[in-house]
Amino acid sequence: xxxxxxxxxxxxxxxxxxxxxxxxxxxxxxxxxxxxxxxxxxxxxxxxxxxxxxxxxxxxxxxxxxxxxxxxxxxxxxxxxxxxxxxxxxxxxxxxxxxxxxxxxxxxxxxxxxxxxxxxxxxxxxxxxxxxxxxxxxxxxxxxxxxxxxxxxxxxxxxxxxxxxxxxxxxxxxxxxxxxxxxxxxxxxxxxxxxxxxxxxxxxxxxxxxxxxxxxxxxxxxxxxxxxxxxxxxxxxxxxxxxxxxxxxxxxxxxxxxxxxxxxxxxxxxxxxxxxxxxxxxxxxxxxxxxxxxxxxxxxxxxxxxxxxxxxxxxxxxxxxxxxxxxxxxxxxx
Amino acid sequence: xxxxxxxxxxxxxxxxxxxxxxxxxxxxxxxxxxxxxxxxxxxxxxxxxxxxxxxxxxxxxxxxxxxxxxxxxxxxxxxxxxxxxxxxxxxxxxxxxxxxxxxxxxxxxxxxxxxxxxxxxxxxxxxxxxxxxxxxxxxxxxxxxxxxxxxxxxxxxxxxxxxxxxxxxxxxxxxxxxxxxxxxxxxxxxxxxxxxxxxxxxxxxxxxxxxxxxxxxxxxxxxxxxxxxxxxxxxxxxxxxxxxxxxxxxxxxxxxx
Numbered sequence: 001x002x003x004x005x006x007x008x009x010x011x012x013x014x015x016x017x018x019x020x021x022x023x024x025x026x027x028x029x030x031x032x033x034x035x036x037x038x039x040x041x042x043x044x045x046x047x048x049x050x051x052x053x054x055x056x057x058x059x060x061x062x063x064x065x066x067x068x069x070x071x072x073x074x075x076x077x078x079x080x081x082x083x084x085x086x087x088x089x090x091x092x093x094x095x096x097x098x099x100x101x102x103x104x105x106x107x108x109x110x111x112x113x114x115x116x117x118x119x120x121x122x123x124x125x126x127x128x129x130x131x132x133x134x135x136x137x138x139x140x141x142x143x144x145x146x147x148x149x150x151x152x153x154x155x156x157x158x159x160x161x162x163x164x165x166x167x168x169x170x171x172x173x174x175x176x177x178x179x180x181x182x183x184x185x186x187x188x189x190x191x192x193x194x195x196x197x198x199x200x201x202x203x204x205x206x207x208x209x210x211x212x213x214x215x216x217x218x219x220x221x222x223x224x225x226x227x228x229x230x231x232x233x234x235x236x237x238x239x240x241x242x243x244x245x246x247x248x249x250x251x252x253x254x255x256x257x258x259x260x261x262x263x264x265x266x267x268x269x270x271x272x273x274x275x276x277x278x279x280x281x282x283x284x285x286x287x288x289x290x291x292x293x294x295x296x297x298x299x300x301x302x303x304x305x306x307x308x309x310x311x312x313x314x315x316x317x318x319x320x321x322x323x324x325x326x327x328x329x330x331x332x333x334x
Numbered sequence: 335x336x337x338x339x340x341x342x343x344x345x346x347x348x349x350x351x352x353x354x355x356x357x358x359x360x361x362x363x364x365x366x367x368x369x370x371x372x373x374x375x376x377x378x379x380x381x382x383x384x385x386x387x388x389x390x391x392x393x394x395x396x397x398x399x400x401x402x403x404x405x406x407x408x409x410x411x412x413x414x415x416x417x418x419x420x421x422x423x424x425x426x427x428x429x430x431x432x433x434x435x436x437x438x439x440x441x442x443x444x445x446x447x448x449x450x451x452x453x454x455x456x457x458x459x460x461x462x463x464x465x466x467x468x469x470x471x472x473x474x475x476x477x478x479x480x481x482x483x484x485x486x487x488x489x490x491x492x493x494x495x496x497x498x499x500x501x502x503x504x505x506x507x508x509x510x511x512x513x514x515x516x517x518x519x520x521x522x523x524x525x526x527x528x529x530x531x532x533x534x535x536x537x538x539x540x541x542x543x544x545x546x547x548x549x550x551x552x553x554x555x556x557x558x559x560x561x562x563x564x565x566x567x568x569x570x571x572x573x574x575x576x577x578x579x580x581x582x583x584x585x586x587x588x589x590x591x
Contacts, residue, residue: 210440210441212441212442213435213438213441213442214440216424219421219424223379223382223413223415224413226382226383226384227384227412227413227415228432228433228435228436228484229404229407229409229436230404230405231404269423274421274424277442
């Protein structure tokens, strides 16, 4: 297996991590970042240390994990549905997860951390319920045509978003935070969100990383995949659950961030080929880097104010989406 | 070797195959002929286990083949599908290596032995020069050879091909059939081919089964099956059948209505 794409992606990811820690209301030179991270005692950097350790580092970790989850689940959905335009949003999973998360946010939990833990769990329940509902709606006999799946997904997505908006308008206070969440913004600080989504991501992304061969086979269609020895129902279910787990984790604290799951796998496929055993890990790395970069932009374009990162990804993502659409239509090739 | 006994298949309420029985021995090529919609492709799909049977069994070497796991099935029977909608960006090498799937774990890690088998499969179909190419760039004939190589990489005793010559010109039709004939001889394969071209079927197969409306209308050697009456009736077309100038097979000449 070629190693060079991984090195490029890792270096790029590392650069965006440094950028994400350095850039913000107070600029911290990368040299100071390095000193803080290596734990060097230096009184001149004490203020920097506070910012890095309590604000920038947890936020960077959350954005990195969210981006990896979006990139990975996007690649999995595209492979599963053999559709370059499939992503967690198109089939309704993200909206279902969002609805679950908002329901959990509207419940008053006795303990703060307990509430934090409940959000990704509720998001996962929402995501899985959506997958099964959309699957059941799209199914004809024993087959699930892709068009039916996406139509059912879009319809359910509109429905779930409507309920979500209704719940948010009725939620007590915190409207600003809710709206920023809806637009895709992770202004929640601290390590709790990171810890809360970590188990979901570990399982979800772990399974996806092992599914490359199965996804390769599925690219040849159900008949050929089975004739080559793949038990397609089992493989599909496993991949669908894993991708939904990752999506739920991403949505829980970072809200509705579009287009990362669409763009990143697409670019990686264009640059480094279609082998899903390579594409999945590369989409994780690329998704993390792309979302970190978007988050940095979100912090600086309207400084000192921050804009929700979902606005940045949509600004770049929507034109890209249209380009993909035209390209897919013109060439039938992806 | 391969026995299909009383196979019935329905799509919804429409019954596509009615009580079809046939058998093929190792080293033998059996051609399935018949008009469009007669059920040739359905027979191949049902036999390979991707669509359920309403009735009947598939028996390989005395075992109930359809009771095997998907992976075990792929070690006994390989299918060369019609070359429609292959994922264009896969390379020929990646595609042929997928033929090793029934011997790999879920991760699909290949050993040097698997690569050796894939390479020799490409060589058998004379496609080693295509290894680095993308499937989408290939001509119809090249795609068919790559799909045949992938099926050979499965190292199965039984091979089924669904209209492998349908988009090929005369040269590729003949060279593909020659490759298959050679493989049957050297590897003692058991082969079923669905073919449109009656003369190709007559020339290259040991036995012929004529399917019409999902039923076996005639079975036997080409000379036995391809009589003017049988073929005219099956295709709703007057035909002449004359002896081949230098082989002991019939030549079917369609007439004007």
